[in-house]
Amino acid sequence: MQELSKRPIIIWLFTGCFFIFSMVVIGGVTRLTNSGLSMVEWNLLMGSLPPMNETEWMVVFEKYKQFPEYQLINSHFTLEEFKDIFFWEYLHRLLGRVVGLVFIIPFIYFLAKKMISRKLFFQLLLLLFMGGFQGFLGWYMVKSGLNKDPDVSHYRLAMHLITAFITFAYTFWVALGLIYPNREKRVNHPLKNSAFFLLGITIVQIVWGAFVAGLNAGKIYNTWPKMGEQWIADSVTAIQPLWHNFVEGLGGVQFVHRYLAYIVVATVLWLVVKSRKMLLDKSQSIGLKILLGTVLFQFVLGVITLLMAVPVWLGVMHQLGAFFLLGSTVYVVHRFNFATVMH
16 A cells, blocks of 8 residues: 555545544434433434424424333433433434444445555455444434333443453554554564553553442542541442452452552653653653653543542543543554664
8 A cells, every 4th residue: 555545545534533532422422311212213314303293202202201211210301301411412412423434435435446555455454343233332322221121221321331452542543553554574672561561451451440430439439549437448348249340340340440540650651761761762652751741631630520429520521531532542552563663
C-alpha cells in the first residue's frame, strides 16, 4: 500500500474513533439519566425515524407502559417526561446505525479501489465484526432490563461498555500502524512489558467502572480517601461467599474501583520515573507526558465525582476521562512496542 493511499484510510479510522467516542458520550448520558429502557422494541433496519406526531408518541408510550420500568418506577410519568428519556435512547441507537455506515461504506469503497493490503483487510474485518458484536451486546443488555427487574444487568452493561472501549482502542491501534509504518520487527523495549501491564489493568479498571455505574455504587461512601470512617468499609465483606462482594456488592465494587485507581496511577508514575533513565524517541516522550497528564486528571476527576455523588455531567466526564486514558495508554504501548530503542 503506497504512502499516498494511506492518508484517506487513516482519516477514515480516526473518524471512526470520533464516532465511537460520541457513542460513549451519549451512552453515558443514557445510562446516568436512566433512559436506556425507554425504547422497548429493537428494529435494526426499521424504526430509524422517531415518532412524528402525537398519535405515534402515544403508541410508543403505551408500549412502554407494558413493561416493569413504567409499572414499578415511572408510573407517574407524563408523555412529556417520557419524551425526555426516549430522546437519549433514540439518539444512542441512531448514532449506532450511523457508526455502522461510517465503517462499512468506506471499507467497501477502499476495497473496491484496491487500497487495502492483505494484512489491513483482516484487521478491518475484525474491526467490523467487533462493531457488529457491540450492537448485539447493546440489544442483549437492554433485553435484561425488560423482564421482572426493571434494571439492566451490570454484567451486560460492562460487556457493552468495554467492547466499545476495546473497539476504539483497536481502531486507534490500526491507525497508528499506518501512521508509523513498521518495517522492522517489534522492538524489545525495557518498558514494553510494563506498558502492556498498564493496558491490562486499565481495561480491568474500566470494567469495574461499568460495575459501579450499573449498580449505582458511586452513590454510597461519598468520602475520600476513606470509605466513610473506615479504609475498608464493613459492607465490603458483608456478602457470602466473599468474592460476590467484589462483583455484586455495592461496597465491594466501589472498593475495587477505588484501589485499582491507585494501581493505575502508580504504574504510570513508575513508567515515567523509569523512563527518565532511558533515551526515548520523540513519540515515546510525548506519549508518556500525555499519559501522565491524563491519568492525574482522571484520578482527580474520579475523586470529585465520588465526593459529589455522581451528578450526570461529572459521571459522563469521568467516563470520557477513562476513554482518553485508554487512548493514551494504547499510544504508549504502540510506541514502546515498535519505536526504535535509543542508546
